[in-house]
Every structure is written in C-alpha cells, then in structure tokens.
Amino acid sequence: MFQKKQIIYSETLGTCVVDNIVSLSATKRGPSIQYYVLKTMFDNKVSYIPVEHHQVVLRDMFTVGEAKQLKDSEQYKKDKHLKDAVDYVLKETVGKEEQT
Incomplete structure (x- = not known):
C-alpha cells in the first residue's frame, strides 16, 4: 500500500x-x-x-539505475509519461547531488 x-x-x-x-x-x-x-x-x-x-x-517511482537504463530504451522515446517520470528521477538526483 x-x-x-x-x-x-x-x-x-x-x-x-x-x-x-x-x-x-x-x-x-x-x-x-x-x-x-x-x-x-x-x-x-x-x-x-x-x-x-x-x-x-x-x-x-523508478530508482536512479532503472531511470538511467530506461533513458536509453525505445520505450522512453515513445512514451511521454515514461519520459517525464525518468527525467523527473534523474533531475531530482542531480539536484540532491548538487546540494551535498
């Protein structure tokens, strides 16, 4: 749940x-x-x-590793929802890394 x-x-x-x-x-x-x-x-x-x-x-939500793998997939290029989710995870990760 x-x-x-x-x-x-x-x-x-x-x-x-x-x-x-x-x-x-x-x-x-x-x-x-x-x-x-x-x-x-x-x-x-x-x-x-x-x-x-x-x-x-x-x-x-996807892990960073899953997001990186999905970013290289055909599904990423074709599915707007998936693209937005992957980009969100990767953006959040970069933002957190920059804060430390």
Whole structure:
C-alpha cells in the first residue's frame, strides 16, 4: 500500500503524488472502498484509483539505475509519461547531488 505524499508511477497517468487515501461508498449504507487520490505532477489531473483490485498499474517511482537504463530504451522515446517520470528521477538526483 502506498502512503500519503508518496511519489509513484502510473502507466496511464505518469508521475503522481498520493494526495490522500479516502473511503468512498456508492450509497450511504453500502460498503466503503478505499481509494488513492492521485494528483499528476505534470498536468494537474486528479484520479481516484481503488487501493485494491485496481486495473491501473501503479508502482514505486523508478530508482536512479532503472531511470538511467530506461533513458536509453525505445520505450522512453515513445512514451511521454515514461519520459517525464525518468527525467523527473534523474533531475531530482542531480539536484540532491548538487546540494551535498
């Protein structure tokens, strides 16, 4: 389970921050279901994705090593969400290295 304020990657949304985790129900007496409230980092969209049994592939953000490998791939050139995520990881790493 992801945590609030965690930055994650969604294959359909791209780089997102888990803004909140909420329980929603279709009716007042119906069972409630937990949802991630995801805010995209680059185009200000908000999506509600069920915590369990979701169809969307969600994963932890790429490591620096994974990002470097992906940057050399064909997929990086073709997939805008992937490109943005890889560039984000590499930019954050450079920024942190410069601060030390």
